[in-house]
Amino acid sequence: MPATTFNSKLPSTATSIFSVMSALAREHQAINLSQGFPNYDPPAALRALVSEHMEKGHNQYAPMPGLPQLREVLASKHLESSGLAVNPGTQITVTSGATEALYVAITTVVRPGDEVILLEPAYDSYSTVVELCGGTVVPYQLKYPDYSVDWAEFAEHITDKTRLIIINNPHNPTGTIWSKSDWEQLEQLVQDRDLYVISDEVYEQLVYDGQRHYSLLDFPKLFQRGFATYSFGKTFHSTGWKVGYCIAPGYLTSEFRKIHQFTVFSVNTPVQFALADYLQDPETYGGLSSFYQAKRDYLLNQLAGCALRPVPCAGTYFQLYDYSAISKDSDVDFARWLTKEIGVAVIPVSAFRSVESDERVVRICFAKTEEVLAAAGSTLREKLPA
Ligand SMILES: Cc1ncc(COP(=O)(O)O)c(C=O)c1O
Incomplete structure (x- = not known):
């Protein structure tokens, strides 16, 4: 009989938060700004x-x-x-x-x-x-x-x-x-x-x-x-x-x-x-940084009227937002709530840490078409006004 339990080499590794949040976004038909990939094609x-x-x-x-x-x-x-x-x-x-x-x-x-x-x-x-x-x-x-x-x-x-x-x-x-x-x-x-x-x-x-x-x-x-x-x-x-x-x-x-x-x-x-x-x-490679800088700025403008506060972003296609004006919940609970109740999926930054932190920040991926960023912006401005 094969053993039914297995001595894992990675006992503390679970399904990645990116898969978890994307699955939650699908289940609740939320706008998915969690996982880091573009929703447009290569050139x-x-x-x-x-x-x-x-x-x-x-x-x-x-x-x-x-x-x-x-x-x-x-x-x-x-x-x-x-x-x-x-x-x-x-x-x-x-x-x-x-x-x-x-x-x-x-x-x-x-x-x-x-x-x-x-x-x-x-x-x-x-x-x-x-x-x-x-x-x-x-x-x-x-x-x-x-x-x-x-x-x-x-x-x-x-x-x-x-x-x-x-x-x-x-x-x-x-x-x-x-x-x-x-x-x-x-x-x-x-x-x-x-x-x-x-x-x-x-x-x-x-x-x-x-x-x-x-x-x-x-x-x-x-x-x-x-x-x-x-x-x-x-x-x-x-x-x-x-x-x-x-x-x-x-x-x-x-x-x-x-x-x-x-x-x-x-x-x-x-x-x-x-x-x-x-x-x-x-x-x-020319034009890539201006392409993404325009997306970052578009996102910042779209979310300007909501209660999430941006943390300065100098590179990548991720923008952090501080949510301490909205909630004292942990970032995992906040990200789940935002996905289920508000309809926008984001990533809790604690997923990138091995120790506890009292920061209240989540990550948004802005490698998305303006249409998607605008939809997220109008939802967040309406449901979480500044
Ligand atoms: C910091 C960082 N390193 C590596 C990777 C993985 O890159 P690739 O998709 O080429 O395997 C990613 C993907 O999100 C990343 O954000």
Whole structure:
């Protein structure tokens, strides 16, 4: 008889809050501003290229590290943005979304007993992979309301067991971005230590108000001990295609690829061909930040007359709102109530934390058409007036 109970490797991991809130939104026919994906399609030219490459017969396994022409065009892009000459042969690996890149990078580095510092609120996939590798998460709480890092306090979290620090810039869920000085402080803290950095930069193109995105690749000493992860899903409104990539120095990439090849082996071939063609035009990324900045501003205008208070957002397609003027409930209870009773689904920020917090904030995704944002705005202004 097979056992009917199982000793879980992840006893505290439940169904992700994104699935839970989306299911609740469907059940109550709420406007779904919870899960982070666009409700519009990737650019028509990119879709046409995917079809074209399927018809041309590019439908079998791609090379394990990724299509060479895609890696080459990515190297040119990063040379342009960071001035770093990344070697496409030995330093770039195409992955099944950033999720796989993160899984493989964490698995490459973390051994049982290692400590991994996460800056909370933190994207929810990191801690689960750390746990699977036998590592321990050491959470550092970003400082509300600007979600900044107090570097002296952060330094106290580093011990002899710290093997990895995972950062996310621009940051989901808070919409903050790091200044040059933040990166320099990190660079100084990790020097002379045997530890690594993963920089999750899936929202690198979504930075607003004329500010600049600083990447791990802008800091060569940090890059020597780091992995930077990216997602075409976020950049080209194609989250369902699950294609991303990871850049790391050669000695880390060769270890990364040992795991990548037995995780997925290789990634969607026609999409890689299409992206390689599409990215030949250096203007491809142009206009993305103004496109999303306009959406952020549209949302802010739509919700201006309601009792939710925006927290400044400098990047990503997420906007936080403080609801303390409406309710003292926990953010999970408030998000459920907002979905069921008011008809707008959002994400409680506590889902991104391992410890309790008394902040009263929820996350709204503004990667939605104006029609959807306007419907949410009129509902919230009517039912929760300022
Ligand atoms: C911060 C962050 N990292 C990684 C991912 C996963 O990216 P992908 O869909 O390419 O796997 C997401 C998706 O929401 C994210 O917000």
